[in-house]
Amino acid sequence: MSEPDTSRRPSRMPVLSELAPGVRRLVAPNPSMMTGPGTNTYLFGSNEVAVLDPGPVIKSHIERIQEIAGAPIRWVLVTHTHPDHSPAAAELARATGAELLGRPAPEGRNQDKTFVPDRSLEDGDRVLVDGVELEVIHTPGHASNHICFRQTELDWIFTGDHVIDGSTVVIDPPDGNMKHYLESLAHLRRFQCAALAPGHGEIIKNPDRVIDWIIAHRLEREAKVIVAVRANPKLTTAELVPHVYADVDKKLYGWAERSLLAHLIKLADDGAASCVDGQWVEIP
Numbered sequence: 001m002s003e004p005d006t007s008r009r010p011s012r013m014p015v016l017s018e019l020a021p022g023v024r025r026l027v028a029p030n031p032s033m034m035t036g037p038g039t040n041t042y043l044f045g046s047n048e049v050a051v052l053d054p055g056p057v058i059k060s061h062i063e064r065i066q067e068i069a070g071a072p073i074r075w076v077l078v079t080h081t082h083p084d085h086s087p088a089a090a091e092l093a094r095a096t097g098a099e100l101l102g103r104p105a106p107e108g109r110n111q112d113k114t115f116v117p118d119r120s121l122e123d124g125d126r127v128l129v130d131g132v133e134l135e136v137i138h139t140p141g142h143a144s145n146h147i148c149f150r151q152t153e154l155d156w157i158f159t160g161d162h163v164i165d166g167s168t169v170v171i172d173p174p175d176g177n178m179k180h181y182l183e184s185l186a187h188l189r190r191f192q193c194a195a196l197a198p199g200h201g202e203i204i205k206n207p208d209r210v211i212d213w214i215i216a217h218r219l220e221r222e223a224k225v226i227v228a229v230r231a232n233p234k235l236t237t238a239e240l241v242p243h244v245y246a247d248v249d250k251k252l253y254g255w256a257e258r259s260l261l262a263h264l265i266k267l268a269d270d271g272a273a274s275c276v277d278g279q280w281v282e283i284p
């Protein structure tokens, strides 16, 4: 799920693409302002298949996944349990007998509780699919249970909503956590992988530059937040929005407030700001 962006219409993407030998992408028919062209479902393997992020429960998409698989679906993997990524997993596993792999849904709203993994994946775990390893990378931030998968043969990282193509992702507290998000970006950067395959949009072929840009963009916003809190002490989060997001359409202030809160919580964790009775002040 990306931050809504009215200026950028969902781009067209082919529904089914063979990205590399044994790696296919099927775009779910759920395009929107929040999901771009739709959720990317990835299929790994030719003689046995793992499906990553089957998306929301859309009958035609679940059927299409099974039609194109061409071999038994042995695993259904999910990057995280937001409603545009995981709800079809349980149904697909029921239909195919596949093992469900991922991390359980945390408490809170906007979480798919129907996803109950047969095996909870930990950072560094490896799933062997048709002779190729998928390495698990725990990347909390966008969601606390978010994981990425590195296909070790191609050295591509499948990033779910940790990094997406052409937009920034929503960090919605309390499950979304800006400090963890930035740490997870730095962690991902250390892999120096060949490409990123996101949960929305096209393959990213310059991963290091894109990750550096995202980190810089978030820190730039954080700098604006601290300047705004300093200049306007004792405002609530909602009252601070126009001071920090003057560049954002007023219609999106609801989302901007969630992102702003994520920045403020990080600043509080860093000891740079504090909140008393809902009002924010800088700690000099």
Ligand SMILES: [Zn+2]
Pocket: 001, 080, 082, 142, 143, 161
């Ligand atoms: Zn998400």
